[in-house]
Amino acid sequence: MIASVKRELLVRHLEAWAPAALHRARRVIYMHGFADADQGASAEAAARVLAEQSDFVRGRELSMLLVGDDVKPVSERLAKIPELAALNVHAVSGGTGEMLAVALTAAGAQRVPLLGYLDAASASEPPSPATVRALTAGKPAEVLLALAPGVSVDDYREGWPLFTAVELATGDEPGELLAFATMSGKSLEGFKETLWAVDEFAGVRYRDPGDPERHLIDISLSPHPGPLRREILAHLGRVGSATVTELRTFALTETVYRAADVTRVLHTLADSGTVTRQPPGGRLGGDVVIGLP
Structure with missing residues (x-):
């Protein structure tokens, strides 16, 4: 169920981000790290959103970067989906921590609108702050970062003017953490609206990482205050x-x-x-x- 919440948050944020970025610039890049996680389901969901931007792409370049331990099966799967045929996808295997910065440089991601999605919740170890910070090469840049329970999200704040986090919980035990970092106040406000507008999934609630009482909050347009x-x-x-x-x-x-x-x-x-x-x-x-x- 947590995977479904993360995927819906990604899709909804992409649906807002992609057209705005394409309106702003002629080149736009979406980076999907740990792309081989969840059998590539999140990567496919993201690719479908990007492929729907055909009305905005004319005269512009929209690229999707897949990075992970072994993303060849994911890229081959996407290539077989007819409605994704026109999407510009580049796959780089070798590990997100090792290859993310390299892939960004090769794609010319410096100073272009850039959104990264890194679902490291099931990774053998969390990405280094430097790996996540590499995404700040984009202008503007932002990232959605999922981390395993117990990982400190504060380690990832450096380099990002605006940063927030939420715990995705199913009970009293610590849940996965989802951090969002951006350079745009408007984008941060948009993410917060999306956070509370996602569909409720049975058993999944939010917890504010800063709440000492660790109160569980139902997903609602009018959350408990x-x-x-x-x-x-x-x-x-x-x-x-x-x-x-x-x-x-x-x-x-x-x-x-x-x-x-x-x-x-x-x-x-x-x-x-x-x-x-x-x-x-x-x-x-x-x-x-x-x-x-």
Whole structure:
């Protein structure tokens, strides 16, 4: 079930990313690392999304890079699917950690829109931060990174201006981690909207990696606000006070929640007297300062 959630998140994000990237630039690259994982099912799902961009590709170049231990069977499988015939696919075997940067250089990925998807959740060992950071060669660049339970996502923040993570859980035990890193605030907001809009899969829920109580959250367009409330109060305890805009940014980058969820929580906290606001009345605009009593 976790594999289904990851695949839907990838497909939905690609559906938004690909047309926007092709509108922006004449060359666009999608990198699918660990492409031989899950028998290539995620790679095929991604390829089908990219192949649907035919209306945007005229006069432009859209490439898909497959990298993994042995991606030849995956590339051969994709080549046999008629609707993918026009898609420009390059396969590089030899291991994602060893070959990702090499493949990007060979493809001329520097300074072109670049999205990477690295599902290392079942890999023998997680990719090095340097491997993931190689994707920052793209301009703009972003990456979806899946990691095994217990791996520290914070190791992968360096080099990425905007970074967030969510735990995909099926119970009390630690679940897989999915990190998203980008250079675009708009793209981060879009990913957060996608995160809460995916179909619910039986038994799969989210957990905010920063929530000390490890509360499980049902996938919903109106997620339970408890973890966000706790994290905002803890954050205010550390910094003293913050503007609404700063708290919205905090939620986007340091929690699983959206910026819009912050406004809902702050209204509740202010109405109950749990936090103070300056000025005390009026609209809860971005420049309103929130603090603890």
